[in-house]
Amino acid sequence: MSNIIAVDVMGGDYGPSITLPACHSFLNRTSDVCHLFGDANKITPWMLSLPKRLQERAHIFHCPEVIDNHTSAKDAIRKFRQSSMRLAIQSVQSGQTQAVVSAGNTGALMALSKIILSMIDGIDRPAIAKALPNLSIDNEDKFTIVLDLGANTQCVPKNLLDFAVLGLALHRCLIQDQATRSIKLLNIGAEEIKGNDLVQDTAQLIKRHSNLPYAGFIEADSLFTADADIIVCDGFSGNIALKTSEGLANLIIKRLKAAFEGSISSQVGALLLKKALKEKLGVLNPARHNGAFILGLNGIVIKSHGSATQEGFCTALNFASQQVHHDILKKVQIVMKDL
Amino acid sequence: MSNIIAVDVMGGDYGPSITLPACHSFLNRTSDVCHLFGDANKITPWMLSLPKRLQERAHIFHCPEVIDNHTSAKDAIRKFRQSSMRLAIQSVQSGQTQAVVSAGNTGALMALSKIILSMIDGIDRPAIAKALPNLSIDNEDKFTIVLDLGANTQCVPKNLLDFAVLGLALHRCLIQDQATRSIKLLNIGAEEIKGNDLVQDTAQLIKRHSNLPYAGFIEADSLFTADADIIVCDGFSGNIALKTSEGLANLIIKRLKAAFEGSISSQVGALLLKKALKEKLGVLNPARHNGAFILGLNGIVIKSHGSATQEGFCTALNFASQQVHHDILKKVQIVMKDL
Numbered sequence: 001m002s003n004i005i006a007v008d009v010m011g012g013d014y015g016p017s018i019t020l021p022a023c024h025s026f027l028n029r030t031s032d033v034c035h036l037f038g039d040a041n042k043i044t045p046w047m048l049s050l051p052k053r054l055q056e057r058a059h060i061f062h063c064p065e066v067i068d069n070h071t072s073a074k075d076a077i078r079k080f081r082q083s084s085m086r087l088a089i090q091s092v093q094s095g096q097t098q099a100v101v102s103a104g105n106t107g108a109l110m111a112l113s114k115i116i117l118s119m120i121d122g123i124d125r126p127a128i129a130k131a132l133p134n135l136s137i138d139n140e141d142k143f144t145i146v147l148d149l150g151a152n153t154q155c156v157p158k159n160l161l162d163f164a165v166l167g168l169a170l171h172r173c174l175i176q177d178q179a180t181r182s183i184k185l186l187n188i189g190a191e192e193i194k195g196n197d198l199v200q201d202t203a204q205l206i207k208r209h210s211n212l213p214y215a216g217f218i219e220a221d222s223l224f225t226a227d228a229d230i231i232v233c234d235g236f237s238g239n240i241a242l243k244t245s246e247g248l249a250n251l252i253i254k255r256l257k258a259a260f261e262g263s264i265s266s267q268v269g270a271l272l273l274k275k276a277l278k279e280k281l282g283v284l285n286p287a288r289h290n291g292a293f294i295l296g297l298n299g300i301v302i303k304s305h306g307s308a309t310q311e312g313f314c315t316a317l318n319f320a321s322q323q324v325h326h327d328i329l330k331k332v333q334i335v336m337k338d339l
Numbered sequence: 340m341s342n343i344i345a346v347d348v349m350g351g352d353y354g355p356s357i358t359l360p361a362c363h364s365f366l367n368r369t370s371d372v373c374h375l376f377g378d379a380n381k382i383t384p385w386m387l388s389l390p391k392r393l394q395e396r397a398h399i400f401h402c403p404e405v406i407d408n409h410t411s412a413k414d415a416i417r418k419f420r421q422s423s424m425r426l427a428i429q430s431v432q433s434g435q436t437q438a439v440v441s442a443g444n445t446g447a448l449m450a451l452s453k454i455i456l457s458m459i460d461g462i463d464r465p466a467i468a469k470a471l472p473n474l475s476i477d478n479e480d481k482f483t484i485v486l487d488l489g490a491n492t493q494c495v496p497k498n499l500l501d502f503a504v505l506g507l508a509l510h511r512c513l514i515q516d517q518a519t520r521s522i523k524l525l526n527i528g529a530e531e532i533k534g535n536d537l538v539q540d541t542a543q544l545i546k547r548h549s550n551l552p553y554a555g556f557i558e559a560d561s562l563f564t565a566d567a568d569i570i571v572c573d574g575f576s577g578n579i580a581l582k583t584s585e586g587l588a589n590l591i592i593k594r595l596k597a598a599f600e601g602s603i604s605s606q607v608g609a610l611l612l613k614k615a616l617k618e619k620l621g622v623l624n625p626a627r628h629n630g631a632f633i634l635g636l637n638g639i640v641i642k643s644h645g646s647a648t649q650e651g652f653c654t655a656l657n658f659a660s661q662q663v664h665h666d667i668l669k670k671v672q673i674v675m676k677d678l
Binding site: 135136137150153154186188194195196197219220221222223224225233235236237239240241242243244245246247248249250251252254255256258259260262263265266268269270271272273275276277279280281283284 | 474475476489492493525527533534535536558559560561562563564572574575576578579580581582583584585586587588589590591593594595597598599601602604605607608609610611612614615616618619620622623
């Protein structure tokens, strides 16, 4: 079945120059439909260049305004009534589309989504989640869902309980209903006595819910080892962990490239290693993992990285389609009913 | 001038089998003296194998007890009155030695140090600090001091102000009195409005102290880019950042090694790249950076990683010697006097 995905064409550091080619790839690979929200003057020429069979699955919705990265959440809500981001989210709310993808201003996307789509009954705050790859050599298809990655800088235990519920529902979408083994809490030690009041109190709260497969604390050196299916944390810690890993991976890759570009013998060595490096380090390519899930809303919202490449934005579109297909909102309801 | 360093020979995952050879290297490279606290039965044979000129600078202090990794801080204080860790710390307190290095149980080391050495007047809590290397290609000699890395899971703004003071004093030791340019607060965004109450209130507090070169917020993707001389954070976030980076770097290195050990062509490629990789990735070797500073105490305490190698433990001994040489306690006093 075809899903209909709303695309905020204008969002992100590169806007239509990235989002439109990504839509092209996405339309090519799926039978889904894209509703394109943005400046029709920019979208139309691209649209006309598409093969006919793809044109049929792309629809333009002209929006005269753009929310840029400097717009405050407050302004995004009060002003910019005709922005591509706002109208794309509204299309989900009205049922015209089934999910929205934007690479725009995260704060604005969160705030607008919350107001337009409203929260799921019983969930107090939205959370940002990502599926982090397993970087251990074995079980490369495994991953860990980590949330919240920055939506909530200050949390109470009930928020983290909600994140556990949302993470479980997302995990069930991504693994297509295999069993979820473990939800763990991010902490500075694995021992039960470790941590601050928030993680201690949250552990007690989550333990009371027997349908949540709670499995104790986990340290941040296990974020990329698939030792947990889901890792729950407050948005401050989660954001620190995410950005630390993004920054470090980026720097190491740059150093590697510098090593490869050195002497002639290094260049020959790099050539000989090309295949093996691609195989072992390809997993570090951010484009493969682009797309954060904004969970807890009555609607599917995917945030692409602002600087995502065409391949990356296409990954985010695929995530949206996958979530529609596996009906995450229904899965959240099921988990909550059993709580 | 020779410094006298107290070594907890029994601490760490490998105890004397690592700490003693590390002392050998250290004695070889410096004119310092080591006071070795531990089981004389294990230390004496090693001592007798040393060249005479080194033997003269190694002194054995027999301790019948060892604090292992499972000992609680409470037990470490109440029991184990004759432990190598305790007696080594006491030697700093009595003035017999000028710094102590241990790879043992962190909680016990913190608790014993606090009780035996006591806090510097005006500093409420000890902090764990490390100098993180600059992984950008340029300015490789630059680094960033980050604290607290896990001693304090719950902080108030005054604690973070103290950490800024301690970080500044440590920076002045390590850069040998060049000017410190910037102290930044770790946050989830660089904009002034971002973050939780703790970072917001701390920013206001630090700004009031004009001798602290406060330069705003910094995100976690800049921990390894030397964009700040000192980064201050609460111990929970700091520990998450440190362990995320340790875990990720470790996994990437393992994947690289797996790539190098693949096909014959990969192996030849790795051989050709050996020199360039060592040059560009050597900085990731944890042994080069081993040794965390436990700051805020009336005495110099260096915590080595529990699983440090001989080279790593020797680095920690060097850090201790450097701190004695540059008299960090006096530097803390100077910073505090100007507050």
